[in-house]
Ligand code: NAD
């Protein structure tokens with residue numbers, strides 16, 4: 129197997145966001161040079177400020193809907209708002225970010241012959257009729273609902289990735305990421321883990337949308353990033369060694385109802401907050417669980433190691449510190 133060369137130059141788009149900043153921590157710590165490109169729509173400089181001044185780190189304000197010309201060995205394309213509240217704020221910009229962003233980053237990868245990773249999503253399965261979701265399931269997505277800008281944008285990005293791969297031989301890695309949580313989630317981004325923890329720590333009502341019977345499978349961020357790195361560093365197909373473009377599901381197959389999540393957070397924070405029921409958002413998927421057989425097969429038996437309670441304890445500690453600052 130080819131040895132890992134620690135001196136790679138790597139572009140991370142959306143690197144100032146939740147997942148991107150954790151990815152950059154891992155890349156920097158193993159000796160890579162990182163260029164982080166972000167327009168700071170949902171991310172913040174604070175997430176990467178600990179690398180500023182490091183000669184192996186460069187931060188540029190850039191919107192991926194515009195072309196970008198630089199020279200790198202690898203590209204991780206993470207730029208895109210990820211929470212329903214943020215991606216529905218300007219739906220046209222969300223679709224443009226996924227589609228024009230993919231075209232620009234693929235054009236860049238093609239020109240400089242860089243390997244490129246796409247942060248796709250379990251949302252491409254929509255409100256799934258097949259459970260758990262395997263990569264060969266094509267999904268159940270509304271083309272004109274409030275979530276469509278995100279879901280269809282990411283679906284079109286996958287199409288572009290595979291067409292650049294087939295037509296222009298771009299070396300791609302497409303990961304379908306399932307709900308991930310951990311430190312540096314945006315406290316106001318409306319996602320369920322951050323909402324419930326912030327509400328519990330402030331003693332406010334915990335907002336259960338619907339009756340809380342809908343399910344999600346929550347992956348702790350460190351486990352996910354380990355999956356990103358293993359996938360990206362698989363040897364290239366062109367080298368005659370087995371490479372794999374994906375798509376690969378990355379997520380934790382342990383499935384919980386949203387009510388169970390709320391109960392866990394109430395127990396771990398010891399809050400006196402009460403559960404209140406709010407309307408279920410339109411097109412909210414009723415169940416979601418990744419089938420990770422493909423990830424196990426291709427990524428050296430990769431599987432999440434962090435139990436929900438362990439991950440919640442670390443995330444609660446992060447928000448506790450943030451809120452008392
Ligand atoms: P995030 O909102 O914290 O990070 C997204 C980053 O992209 C932010 O820093 C934001 O400022 C930046 N960005 C947005 N639009 C941009 C643009 N046009 N140009 C440049 N930068 C832009 O979200 P996250 O949870 O870190 O998600 C990262 C990626 O992973 C996204 O592509 C998301 O769709 C995908 N994903 C995340 C999850 C999850 O559970 N966190 C699940 C599935 C997929």
Ligand code: UDP
Pocket residue numbers: 194195196197198231232233234235236237238239
């Ligand atoms: N692109 C970029 N950086 C590069 C090369 C290309 O941002 O180094 C963008 C550019 O906007 C281009 C897009 O990627 O339009 C797609 O590139 P491709 O070569 O596929 O198509 P074309 O240049 O013919 O539009």
Ligand code: UDP
Pocket residue numbers: 211212307318319320321323324335336337338342344386408409412413
């Ligand atoms: N949710 C909830 N209360 C909240 C925020 C979200 O009950 O305060 C629910 C939401 O309706 C969905 C689930 O939690 O069923 C996950 O929502 P999130 O926005 O985190 O992710 P996604 O729906 O994109 O999986």
